[in-house]
Amino acid sequence: MKSYIFRKILALPLILIGVSMLVFLAIRALPGDPARLMAGPEATQEAVDNMRSRLGLDRTLVVQYAEFASNAVQGDLGLSIKSKLPVVDEIAERMPYTLGLAVCAYLLAITIGVPAGMIGAIYRHGWQDQAVMLLAIVGASIANFWLALMAMNTFSVGLGWLPLLGASSWKSFILPSVTLAVLPTAVIARMTRSSMIEVLAQDYIRTARAKGLAPGSVYWSHALRNALIPIVTIVGLNFGSLIGGAVVTESVFNWPGIGRLLVDSVRYRDYPVIQGVTLVAVTGVVMMNFLAELVIAALNPKIRLD
Amino acid sequence: MAFQTDMENLQPRSWRQVLSRLSYWAMAHRGIVIGGGLISLIVLAAILAPFIAPADPYEQDLLSTMMPPSWDHPFGTDDNGRDILARVLYGARISLLEVVLSVGLSVLVGVPLGIFAGTAGRMVDQAIMWIMDILFAFPGIVLAILIVSVLGSSLMNLMIAIAIFSVPVYARLSRNLTLGIKSMDYVEAAVSLGISRQRIMSHYILRNAVGPIIVQSTLTAGTVILSAASLSFLGLGAQPPLPEWGAMMSDGRNYLGLNIYMSLFPGLAIMITVLGFNILGDGLRDLLDPRQ
Numbered sequence: 001m002k003s004y005i006f007r008k009i010l011a012l013p014l015i016l017i018g019v020s021m022l023v024f025l026a027i028r029a030l031p032g033d034p035a036r037l038m039a040g041p042e043a044t045q046e047a048v049d050n051m052r053s054r055l056g057l058d059r060t061l062v063v064q065y066a067e068f069a070s071n072a073v074q075g076d077l078g079l080s081i082k083s084k085l086p087v088v089d090e091i092a093e094r095m096p097y098t099l100g101l102a103v104c105a106y107l108l109a110i111t112i113g114v115p116a117g118m119i120g121a122i123y124r125h126g127w128q129d130q131a132v133m134l135l136a137i138v139g140a141s142i143a144n145f146w147l148a149l150m151a152m153n154t155f156s157v158g159l160g161w162l163p164l165l166g167a168s169s170w171k172s173f174i175l176p177s178v179t180l181a182v183l184p185t186a187v188i189a190r191m192t193r194s195s196m197i198e199v200l201a202q203d204y205i206r207t208a209r210a211k212g213l214a215p216g217s218v219y220w221s222h223a224l225r226n227a228l229i230p231i232v233t234i235v236g237l238n239f240g241s242l243i244g245g246a247v248v249t250e251s252v253f254n255w256p257g258i259g260r261l262l263v264d265s266v267r268y269r270d271y272p273v274i275q276g277v278t279l280v281a282v283t284g285v286v287m288m289n290f291l292a293e294l295v296i297a298a299l300n301p302k303i304r305l306d
Numbered sequence: 307m308a309f310q311t312d313m314e315n316l317q318p319r320s321w322r323q324v325l326s327r328l329s330y331w332a333m334a335h336r337g338i339v340i341g342g343g344l345i346s347l348i349v350l351a352a353i354l355a356p357f358i359a360p361a362d363p364y365e366q367d368l369l370s371t372m373m374p375p376s377w378d379h380p381f382g383t384d385d386n387g388r389d390i391l392a393r394v395l396y397g398a399r400i401s402l403l404e405v406v407l408s409v410g411l412s413v414l415v416g417v418p419l420g421i422f423a424g425t426a427g428r429m430v431d432q433a434i435m436w437i438m439d440i441l442f443a444f445p446g447i448v449l450a451i452l453i454v455s456v457l458g459s460s461l462m463n464l465m466i467a468i469a470i471f472s473v474p475v476y477a478r479l480s481r482n483l484t485l486g487i488k489s490m491d492y493v494e495a496a497v498s499l500g501i502s503r504q505r506i507m508s509h510y511i512l513r514n515a516v517g518p519i520i521v522q523s524t525l526t527a528g529t530v531i532l533s534a535a536s537l538s539f540l541g542l543g544a545q546p547p548l549p550e551w552g553a554m555m556s557d558g559r560n561y562l563g564l565n566i567y568m569s570l571f572p573g574l575a576i577m578i579t580v581l582g583f584n585i586l587g588d589g590l591r592d593l594l595d596p597r598q
Binding site for chain 1: 439440446453456563566
């Protein structure tokens with residue numbers, strides 16, 4: 001186990017270095033002169049040159065990257081062109097909203113997806129199974145922003161039950177969380193079903209049944225516990241797609257999270273913010289994947305021996 | 307003689323037998339039939355759009371804006387008086403183009419890269435997979451936003467961005483398939499016969515990896531449509547007045563409560579198309595890649 005964790009920890013910085021290099025190079029390839037953008041449209045050539053020198057853009061790419069990486073490690077991601085505030089502060093201010101939304105969506109997805117998948121597996125080939133599978137495949141085929149618009153039209157504009165935009169109260173969490181949860185719910189339901197089907201065919205389940213254990217105890221204590229590995233895998237490894245979904249959902253609901261910050265910064269060509277948000281989001285996803293791999297290794301000794 | 311008789315028995319004798327065999331096959335592969343049927347409908351709608359659309363998708367009629375569905379405009383009209391049904395039908399062309407170009411480009415780059423990584427030796431393999439892992443670390447939409455912010459917002463750049471974030475999927479898949487196929491006896495026999503590496507890659511490995519790659523392409527097609535629509539919805543893909551489904555919904559969001567049809571029908575079109583690709587992909591996986 002120790003050598004497995006050690007190998008994984010060694011691979012982590014390599015990926016993060018690669019990600020930071022890609023983000024750094026992509027931003028340097030942006031059309032337009034960042035120095036002119038920072039100095040403002042009416043700045044003189046001299047002011048633009050001064051800004052270029054201040055930003056270090058007149059140095060070689062290698063030196064620029066080294067400085068960027070060392071600043072990023074110390075938590076300095078530069079200043080926003082639009083607000084003139086440190087990018088880290090902007091991200092820190094909005095991060096709780098995105099994390100709150102992601103946690104609510106995941107809790108909802110697990111609460112609905114796991115029992116739905118179990119029902120599908122227990123009643124395999126029955127109408128319950130068909131219904132779960134149909135809902136799961138439809139759920140995986142819906143554009144979440146379309147569902148968001150339909151829900152806003154019905155529950156906010158039509159019935160007036162829930163707030164339309166923003167994050168003013170706990171009620172504001174309901175529509176964005178539900179729309180963001182649809183895809184992970186579908187994925188978790190499908191994964192739980194197939195994992196449970198495999199486990200239910202095992203001898204120890206037959207033994208548990210033969211002992212006369214109550215069906216609830218067989219399904220929840222014996223089967224689900226052993227079907228958990230693929231479910232944990234999918235929850236951990238799908239964090240990236242949840243963040244991707246949050247970018248769109250936040251924009252629809254005018255949610256003050258980092259997803260909307262990213263889309264707004266592309267519109268304003270606020271390149272330090274694009275760079276910072278991308279870096280933070282991808283680092284978060286990499287760390288979540290890493291944690292998921294550790295949990296999987298802890299649950300399944302076979303994996304860490306491979 | 308007995309063998310010949312058996313073979314004759316296997317041949318269908320009448321149209322009833324053909325029909326019964328066909329219906330048996332269709333029942334056994336419902337996913338392919340239902341998914342393929344849905345996709346065929348979308349393809350037909352895209353091809354026949356100029357003949358079946360009730361109006362020009364770009365023609366504005368400012369005297370009949372935001373109309374509800376009627377005989378003249380079965381899906382209603384948008385804020386510029388354009389026929390929504392016509393725009394949804396023409397939108398099918400754009401969505402299918404996005405699928406063909408983005409999936410095609412990512413297969414063309416990802417598959418040879420994966421096969422090369424699987425056959426080139428440990429160092430090259432690790433270097434290529436490191437780059438793929440880096441791309442994989444990005445949530446697809448975030449990477450696409452980063453690329454579109456560099457290249458600029460347009461339909462073509464959107465398709466390039468989606469192709470780039472799909473490349474690692476094919477590279478990883480074909481690399482893993484290559485490693486499996488490489489250890490098969492028939493490949494080892496080909497190597498010992500002195501057959502060139504290029505020929506082994508194209509004739510022995512690629513041919514046996516085609517099934518899973520087709521399955522993956524069908525499943526990726528749904529993701530491509532959803533991602534492209536999301537980016538266009540955010541204003542980072544197809545630009546007005548192109549009748550792209552995501553861009554149409556972006557227009558519609560400004561008229562919630564006044565005209566839901568501007569968002570409702572393009573969203574349904576996306577759902578049906580993605581559903582078709584997902585069901586077809588599942589069916590093809592059962593047929594071509596039963597080990598999965």
